[in-house]
Amino acid sequence: MRLPRMRGVIRRRLLVNFRVDPAVMQRMLPARFRPKLQAGYAVAGICLIRLEEIRPKGFPSLVGVSSENAAHRVAVTWDGGEGVFIPRRDTGSLLNRLAGGRLFPGEHHGAKFDVAETGGRIQLAMESHDGKVRVEVDGRSGSALSSSIFGSLDEASTFFKGGSLGYSATADGNRLDGVTLHTHVWQVEPLAVDRVYSSFFAELPPGSAEFDCALIMRNVAHEWQAADDMYIDGNGR
Numbered sequence: 001m002r003l004p005r006m007r008g009v010i011r012r013r014l015l016v017n018f019r020v021d022p023a024v025m026q027r028m029l030p031a032r033f034r035p036k037l038q039a040g041y042a043v044a045g046i047c048l049i050r051l052e053e054i055r056p057k058g059f060p061s062l063v064g065v066s067s068e069n070a071a072h073r074v075a076v077t078w079d080g081g082e083g084v085f086i087p088r089r090d091t092g093s094l095l096n097r098l099a100g101g102r103l104f105p106g107e108h109h110g111a112k113f114d115v116a117e118t119g120g121r122i123q124l125a126m127e128s129h130d131g132k133v134r135v136e137v138d139g140r141s142g143s144a145l146s147s148s149i150f151g152s153l154d155e156a157s158t159f160f161k162g163g164s165l166g167y168s169a170t171a172d173g174n175r176l177d178g179v180t181l182h183t184h185v186w187q188v189e190p191l192a193v194d195r196v197y198s199s200f201f202a203e204l205p206p207g208s209a210e211f212d213c214a215l216i217m218r219n220v221a222h223e224w225q226a227a228d229d230m231y232i233d234g235n236g237r
Helices: 022-027 094-099 153-161
Strands: 005-020 041-056 065-078 081-091 109-118 121-128 134-141 165-169 175-183 189-198 209-231
Touching (some): 005 022, 005 189, 041 134, 065 094, 094 109, 153 209
Parallel strands (some): 081 165
Antiparallel strands (some): 005 041, 005 209, 041 065, 065 081, 134 189
16 A cells, blocks of 8 residues: 655755657657657656655654655656656665655665755765666756756746656556655756766767756655556556
8 A cells, every 4th residue: 555645845856957869768768658849859867856854644744754866757748648757766765765666656776875065066976776877966056047958947947847747667567656746836946067977868879868957946845646557558547
C-alpha cells in the first residue's frame, strides 16, 4: 500500500536543462511517449532537489525527513496528456531507496551528493553508487536566460510548470510509477551556469544534446500525490 500524499518543503530545486535532437530522444522513450518540443527541440534535463520536512500529510513537520535527490527527466506528451518521463532517480537517502516504489512512487538508486552553497553560488556533484551516473553543476544567481530556446523566463516557467505529472521507470519494464507534484507557489529564477556535466547526456550521439539553461526554486511548500500507474503496452492506464 502506498501513502496517498506526502508533504514538505522544497528547500532547493535546480532544473538543469538540455536541448536534444527529437529523433534521438524519441528512441530513448517508451513507445507511448513523444518528446514535447520547444523551438523544434526535445527538452530533457536533471532535477536536483533538496527536500526537507517530508512526511505523510497530516503529520507534524517535526517527524519529517530531509534528502538530496536527482531525477533525469524528459518533457513528453502522450494521447490525452503531458508531463515528464523519468528514466532514472537517484538519492542520498537510504529511506527513499527502501520506500521508493513501495510506500510512495519512484524507485531510487543510491548516490553520493556533495553540495556547497556560498552566497548566491551553488556547487553540486552527484555520483551514483553503481557508477552509472555522474552530474556536476557550478552555478550562481542570474538575472536572465541567455542563449536559450526559451524566449523569456516566463516562457520557460510555463513550460516546466506543465511537467507536474511524472512517470518513472521501474524494475518491471512494462509499468511506470505515476506521481503528481503540487506546489503552493510556483516561482523559478535563472541560474547562470559556469560548468555543467552529465554522464547521461554525454553518452548521447555527439552533437545531439547541448546545455540550454538552468532554473532554481527555493523554499516551496509542496505535496506529492501518487497517480495511476501507466503501462507501456497500453493495458491499464
